[in-house]
Amino acid sequence: MTQETEKPLLSVRGLALDIPLASGMLHAVRGIDFDLHRGETLCIVGESGSGKSLTSLAIMGLLDKNIRRSAERMDFNGIELTKASNRQMRTLRGDRIAMIFQEPMTSLNPAYTIGDQLIEALRLHRKVSHQVARARAIELLEKVGITAAESRLSQYPHQLSGGLRQRVVIAMALMCEPELIIADEPTTALDVTIQAQILSLLVELTREMNVAMILITHDLGVVARVADKVGVMYAGELVETGPASDVFGQPMHPYTRGLLRCIPQPGKTERGKPLGTIPGIVPSLVGEVSGCAFRTRCLHATDTCREAIPERGEAPHEFLCIYPDGALNAEGELA
Amino acid sequence: MLPFILKRLGLALLVAFTVSFISFSLLFLSGDPASALAGETASGEDVEAIRVLYGFDRPMLVQYGEWLFQAVQGNFGESYYFKLPVSTLIADRLTVTMTLGLCGITFALLTAVPLGVAAAVRPNSIVDRVALFISVAGQAMPSFWFALILIVVFAIQLGWLPPSGASTWRHFVMPTIVLGYYAMPAIMRLTRAGMLEVLNSDYIRTARAKGAGEGRVMFKHALRNAIIPVVSLAAVQMGFMLGGSIVVESVFALHGAGYLAWESIARNDLPTVQALILIFSMFYIIFTFLADVLNAWLDPRMRSS
Numbered sequence: 001m002t003q004e005t006e007k008p009l010l011s012v013r014g015l016a017l018d019i020p021l022a023s024g025m026l027h028a029v030r031g032i033d034f035d036l037h038r039g040e041t042l043c044i045v046g047e048s049g050s051g052k053s054l055t056s057l058a059i060m061g062l063l064d065k066n067i068r069r070s071a072e073r074m075d076f077n078g079i080e081l082t083k084a085s086n087r088q089m090r091t092l093r094g095d096r097i098a099m100i101f102q103e104p105m106t107s108l109n110p111a112y113t114i115g116d117q118l119i120e121a122l123r124l125h126r127k128v129s130h131q132v133a134r135a136r137a138i139e140l141l142e143k144v145g146i147t148a149a150e151s152r153l154s155q156y157p158h159q160l161s162g163g164l165r166q167r168v169v170i171a172m173a174l175m176c177e178p179e180l181i182i183a184d185e186p187t188t189a190l191d192v193t194i195q196a197q198i199l200s201l202l203v204e205l206t207r208e209m210n211v212a213m214i215l216i217t218h219d220l221g222v223v224a225r226v227a228d229k230v231g232v233m234y235a236g237e238l239v240e241t242g243p244a245s246d247v248f249g250q251p252m253h254p255y256t257r258g259l260l261r262c263i264p265q266p267g268k269t270e271r272g273k274p275l276g277t278i279p280g281i282v283p284s285l286v287g288e289v290s291g292c293a294f295r296t297r298c299l300h301a302t303d304t305c306r307e308a309i310p311e312r313g314e315a316p317h318e319f320l321c322i323y324p325d326g327a328l329n330a331e332g333e334l335a
Numbered sequence: 336m337l338p339f340i341l342k343r344l345g346l347a348l349l350v351a352f353t354v355s356f357i358s359f360s361l362l363f364l365s366g367d368p369a370s371a372l373a374g375e376t377a378s379g380e381d382v383e384a385i386r387v388l389y390g391f392d393r394p395m396l397v398q399y400g401e402w403l404f405q406a407v408q409g410n411f412g413e414s415y416y417f418k419l420p421v422s423t424l425i426a427d428r429l430t431v432t433m434t435l436g437l438c439g440i441t442f443a444l445l446t447a448v449p450l451g452v453a454a455a456v457r458p459n460s461i462v463d464r465v466a467l468f469i470s471v472a473g474q475a476m477p478s479f480w481f482a483l484i485l486i487v488v489f490a491i492q493l494g495w496l497p498p499s500g501a502s503t504w505r506h507f508v509m510p511t512i513v514l515g516y517y518a519m520p521a522i523m524r525l526t527r528a529g530m531l532e533v534l535n536s537d538y539i540r541t542a543r544a545k546g547a548g549e550g551r552v553m554f555k556h557a558l559r560n561a562i563i564p565v566v567s568l569a570a571v572q573m574g575f576m577l578g579g580s581i582v583v584e585s586v587f588a589l590h591g592a593g594y595l596a597w598e599s600i601a602r603n604d605l606p607t608v609q610a611l612i613l614i615f616s617m618f619y620i621i622f623t624f625l626a627d628v629l630n631a632w633l634d635p636r637m638r639s640s
Contacts, residue, residue: 062540091546093544093546101540101541107538107541109542110538110560121545124545158635169541
């Protein structure tokens with residue numbers, strides 16, 4: 001594959017995020033590694049609180065001031081993001097790395113028109129006239145499927161529906177033709193019927209414009225449809241990463257298998273049989289965390305799971321487990 | 336925007352009309368104006384003569400109608416005490432009060448809003464604590480006491496400013512500070528609370544994700560949304576300052592409209608009191624109307640409601 005030899009657009013190694021709390025240090029994200037190439041879509045899946053959103057904000061440099069970020073490397077196209085100044089980050093944000101947030105109802109400023117906000121996105125980074133920016137805004141609104149684009153420019157966010165607003169947010173993210181878009185659950189807050197539309201739009205546009213995308217979601221159905229690469233996140237770690245076909249075709253980590261059993265699959269899931277669940281709750285990440293975080297919920301856990309967990313598998317499909325085969329053939333898991 | 340303004344204007348006129356009626360009738364509720372005017376020693380005939388002379392014998396609605404008809408033309412009758420047209424009497428005093436009120440609210444806004452923003456940008460920092468101290472002190476100190484302290488320090492000991500009067504701009508410096516400082520704490524706290532809330536909102540994160548600088552985030556994206564409740568508060572305080580700065584006017588012997596109202600009530604000077612109540616109410620109505628329009632400009636969601 002040519003992609004593997006090409007230098008990745010974004011390369012993250014050992015990203016860790018710690019949040020000091022009154023009860024101790026919360027190790028919210030613990031040593032994340034991944035590579036993302038141009039035009040690729042990486043889906044990060046995981047439960048709420050697994051650190052997906054924090055990871056995306058860490059790349060953007062938009063973490064709250066109290067969160068401590070450390071990383072061996074966060075290389076974006078030759079720029080070391082861990083060493084970038086605030087000013088440097090600001091020139092990247094919105095221009096080369098854009099972000100789409102979860103809540104379209106609140107992520108647009110209620111006091112300004114759609115046009116103002118779209119035009120601002122471009123003019124913050126490009127020395128273009130108001131007319132040029134306006135033309136670009138109309139072009140992109142049409143591209144995201146908004147009819148009567150020109151008249152929409154003078155409308156305010158409260159005059160648009162949730163789906164339309166998310167289209168505007170997507171158009172805004174594309175204003176400067178970014179190389180990377182981070183979409184943090186972009187369809188979660190929308191009606192189910194709109195979700196599919198917005199998602200296909202996003203995927204279509206990123207493919208067409210050759211934009212890399214990190215799509216954060218907890219919807220495995222979405223992942224199966226759009227991902228080139230999948231990262232499964234659990235309790236602040238990427239427990240399994242790999243090409244989508246591999247992760248779905250042969251999930252190695254017990255947690256990934258557990259997640260996949262939670263969704264019905266045509267032909268595989270028996271009628272009338274209850275769907276799988278993962279018993280137990282996510283462990284607390286406050287204070288010292290060692291060993292496998294999933295051991296409290298894993299059917300195959302032994303005492304060895306308290307120790308350091310080796311990385312298994314071969315790039316690009318890797319996972320964290322004490323079992324070389326992720327206990328794939330062990331008994332006891334519901335088929 | 337225009338339909339909104341017209342609607343608000345209509346409402347304001349309705350309120351003004353109601354207020355005019357109440358302010359006119361209030362004086363009749365406090366007793367018989369004719370006997371009050373005639374004095375305690377007057378005979379029954381004298382009282383009746385005064386009643387006829389001043390037209391108190393006519394039905395109240397007729398009196399109100401005539402009063403209102405004259406009032407909208409700027410004619411409020413003649414002061415019982417000064418024997419001067421009320422309009423001339425008020426015009427002078429109102430200039431002083433309006434100057435003071437405008438200076439006071441400007442001073443309050445110019446200090447409170449930046450301080451509130453600075454406090455919200457770094458909550459619990461030293462700036463925030465200093466701002467909190469200033470606002471608590473402002474709320475705790477009675478105006479007259481603060482005014483006296485300023486007079487003692489700046490007028491008597493240092494001799495920088497005149498202690499009383501209203502003839503030059505220097506006379507207005509201390510009254511402005513006292514009046515402004517009275518209004519400042521509430522504005523500051525509201526600005527701080529509003530900014531704190533807005534800075535946590537999603538659209539601020541969006542603005543940062545677009546690559547907007549901190550100054551732009553604060554002033555273009557945050558302040559415009561945070562300032563909305565402050566506008567309404569400032570309007571009420573402005574109305575209050577134009578009508579109720581009696582304490583400050585007394586301490587600095589700035590004979591303004593508030594002071595005149597207080598004097599006229601004591602003297603049972605009916606036409607003057609009626610005129611002043613009407614004018615003070617009109618100030619409130621005008622400022623509330625202006626605040627509504629300004630808020631609708633700031634927040635498009637209000638225009639449709």
